[in-house]
Amino acid sequence: MGGVLKSWAVPKGPSLNPADKRLAVMVPDHSIGYGSFEGTLAEGTYGAGEVRIWDDGKYETAIDPLVQLEKGKIVFTFFGLKVRGEFILTRMSGQENNWLLIKANDHFVDRDWKLETVLPVVKKAKKPKFAVSGK
Numbered sequence: 001m002g003g004v005l006k007s008w009a010v011p012k013g014p015s016l017n018p019a020d021k022r023l024a025v026m027v028p029d030h031s032i033g034y035g036s037f038e039g040t041l042a043e044g045t046y047g048a049g050e051v052r053i054w055d056d057g058k059y060e061t062a063i064d065p066l067v068q069l070e071k072g073k074i075v076f077t078f079f080g081l082k083v084r085g086e087f088i089l090t091r092m093s094g095q096e097n098n099w100l101l102i103k104a105n106d107h108f109v110d111r112d113w114k115l116e117t118v119l120p121v122v123k124k125a126k127k128p129k130f131a132v133s134g135k
Helices: 032-036 065-071
Strands: 005-009 021-030 039-041 049-051 057-060 073-080 084-091 098-103
Touching (some): 021 032, 065 073
Antiparallel strands (some): 073 084
């Protein structure tokens, strides 16, 4: 949106059940290049800790998302590898950064779906104890 990644932290993760309303806290914009970043952010920096990509995909909106953002309600369809369908982000009354993420009632609804919170272990490459070079 507008040349940056608009981001919301969703502490409990998304839900595919329209009855669930998940807190989504708007966080500072990120550069587009940050969208593929995985790694560790140093302690004392914003967002410190492990950064992992849990899902990847694209989204579409019927109305300009920046116009929707300004009005406090963004309706979008997400086409992810794990999560799909229409969602609504709506700003909570009187709160600038607190929003709710709600699954729209479409054919991707799954009232029994449970968020898998266990991420696969990232294997770190072992450092060589010695190096050999030659001609």
